[in-house]
Amino acid sequence: MIDEKVRVRIAPSPSGNLHIGTARTALFNFLFAKKNHGKFILRIEDTDAERTSQEYVDNIFDSLKALGLNWDEGPDVGGNYGPYTQSQRFDIYPKYVQELLDKGFAYECFCTPEELEAEKELATKNKQAYVYSKKCENLTEEDKEKLRKEGRKPAIRFNIAKAQKAFHNSSILEFDDLVKGKLHVDTNLIGDFVIMKSNGSPTYNFAVVIDDALMEISHVIRGEDHISNTYKQILIFEALGFKVPKFGHLGMILAPDRSKLSKRHGATAVSDFVKEGYLTEALINFVALLGWAPSDGEEIKPVDKIAEDFRIGEISSSNSIFEYDKLKWMNGQYINKMDLAKLTDLALPFLNMYDLNKYTRKQLEKIIEITREPITLLKDLVYDTQYFFEKPDYTEVKELLNSDLSKDVLDKFTEEVKTYDFNNSEELHNKLADFRAYFKEQKGYKPKETMWAIRAAVTGRTRGADMVAILELLGKDETIARIEASRKI
Numbered sequence: 030m031i032d033e034k035v036r037v038r039i040a041p042s043p044s045g046n047l048h049i050g051t052a053r054t055a056l057f058n059f060l061f062a063k064k065n066h067g068k069f070i071l072r073i074e075d076t077d078a079e080r081t082s083q084e085y086v087d088n089i090f091d092s093l094k095a096l097g098l099n100w101d102e103g104p105d106v107g108g109n110y111g112p113y114t115q116s117q118r119f120d121i122y123p124k125y126v127q128e129l130l131d132k133g134f135a136y137e138c139f140c141t142p143e144e145l146e147a148e149k150e151l152a153t154k155n156k157q158a159y160v161y162s163k164k165c166e167n168l169t170e171e172d173k174e175k176l177r178k179e180g181r182k183p184a185i186r187f188n189i190a191k192a193q194k195a196f197h198n199s200s201i202l203e204f205d206d207l208v209k210g211k212l213h214v215d216t217n218l219i220g221d222f223v224i225m226k227s228n229g230s231p232t233y234n235f236a237v238v239i240d241d242a243l244m245e246i247s248h249v250i251r252g253e254d255h256i257s258n259t260y261k262q263i264l265i266f267e268a269l270g271f272k273v274p275k276f277g278h279l280g281m282i283l284a285p286d287r288s289k290l291s292k293r294h295g296a297t298a299v300s301d302f303v304k305e306g307y308l309t310e311a312l313i314n315f316v317a318l319l320g321w322a323p324s325d326g327e328e329i330k331p332v333d334k335i336a337e338d339f340r341i342g343e344i345s346s347s348n349s350i351f352e353y354d355k356l357k358w359m360n361g362q363y364i365n366k367m368d369l370a371k372l373t374d375l376a377l378p379f380l381n382m383y384d385l386n387k388y389t390r391k392q393l394e395k396i397i398e399i400t401r402e403p404i405t406l407l408k409d410l411v412y413d414t415q416y417f418f419e420k421p422d423y424t425e426v427k428e429l430l431n432s433d434l435s436k437d438v439l440d441k442f443t444e445e446v447k448t449y450d451f452n453n454s455e456e457l458h459n460k461l462a463d464f465r466a467y468f469k470e471q472k473g474y475k476p477k478e479t480m481w482a483i484r485a486a487v488t489g490r491t492r493g494a495d496m497v498a499i500l501e502l503l504g505k506d507e508t509i510a511r512i513e514a515s516r517k518i
């Protein structure tokens with residue numbers, strides 16, 4: 030247990046649907062908060078107005094909720110540290126920019142985009158990493174006045190060297206990462222970055238510090254792609270006299286080919302996984318295993334059990350591979366174990382191309398019950414339940430149906446089936462057993478060969494759900510009609 034008050038946050042930018050990687054970051058923050066009786070906060074970082082949209086904000090809300098990652102404070106639920114949407118916080122930032130200017134930790138920069146571009150090109154030409162030249166660091170008031178008269182509006186840059194010097198003994202900035210251990214950088218390699226653009230809007234690295242500080246965030250847990258930002262942020266925390274939070278950076282999630290996980294590998298947004306028929310319970314369990322391992326080796330676990338076992342210091346610092354096949358397998362496990370009524374609710378929208386009114390709710394549940402076993406995705410049900418809703422397609426079983434064995438079996442079955450009581454599953458079961466036994470004795474047909482012929486005639490398939498249940502669901506008339514149709518192909 031951690032002594033201090035734990036407050037963690039997830040701060041997605043709504044420039045796309047909730048990414049599965051962000052879901053993992055959210056989960057680890059959520060678990061950390063739970064474990065330490067802390068608060069989990071949702072902040073929407075929508076400062077980049079051009080790339081953000083309400084549709085994405087809604088998707089982020091819905092996806093996190095569907096995964097069970099409910100937040101204690103956030104744009105919709107409020108809290109004492111709001112607003113929780115960055116674009117509503119714009120009047121908060123100028124005061125802190127001014128404070129940095131007054132303390133000499135920031136300066137006005139009048140460079141035009143063209144001038145900056147030229148600097149960058151020169152660096153590229155000289156094969157050097159680009160670092161801003163600090164051309165504007167020591168402008169006099171007169172210089173600035175002149176530039177203003179030209180119509181230039183300044184951006185504000187953070188003065189890395191000044192801050193580093195004020196709070197550290199050398200140019201090396203080090204911090205103790207909760208996941209990766211000690212990390213450091215030579216701050217001479219970090220350019221003075223813009224904290225407020227000339228149009229008055231704050232940049233990510235600045236707004237995030239002010240928000241984390243004012244929201245009293247104790248631990249910042251996020252992807253390792255932010256490590257280079259963390260150095261910049263630490264210096265801003267220090268320059269403004271804020272307490273520096275603890276940082277923990279998670280390894281990246283890579284595709285099986287070890288490249289960055291992207292759409293060409295499969296779904297990447299939580300909502301796209303759901304559309305394909307992944308259950309959110311399986312998804313959240315699966316992402317927990319990307320960097321974390323249960324102490325008892327039991328991988329299939331609901332989130333509350335994971336929370337009991339979760340320790341941030343045990344998160345692997347290396348990258349994780351997103352194995353779609355493993356996720357599919359895990360999804361199948363969840364599909365099999367899920368409460369039938371709940372699974373039916375989730376499954377029916379996938380079957381909306383069929384006339385679901387043919388069956389009662391109870392019968393639909395039965396269809397799901399008897400077809401769920403081999404499937405790994407809910408959308409697999411479209412094929413696996415097709416013959417309950419549509420006349421069988423006999424293309425694949427034509428040869429089988431035309432065999433002498435099938436003809437034999439179906440000659441007799443056509444007559445016998447008319448005498449069966451379709452409302453008595455036990456009787457149906459026994460009759461089918463007797464039927465198989467008869468052909469075994471009389472003709473030496475294997476029981477499974479007898480059943481193949483019947484299954485092919487009734488469903489157009491050689492594999493599928495329990496035959497007694499299929500017959501019961503289809504009913505006598507439909508079964509007879511199908512057998513007759515199968516004999517005419």
Ligand code: GLU
Pocket residue numbers: 039040041042074237250251255
């Ligand atoms: N808005 C940032 C992102 O989506 C947040 C990063 C952070 O956690 O500081 O990457």
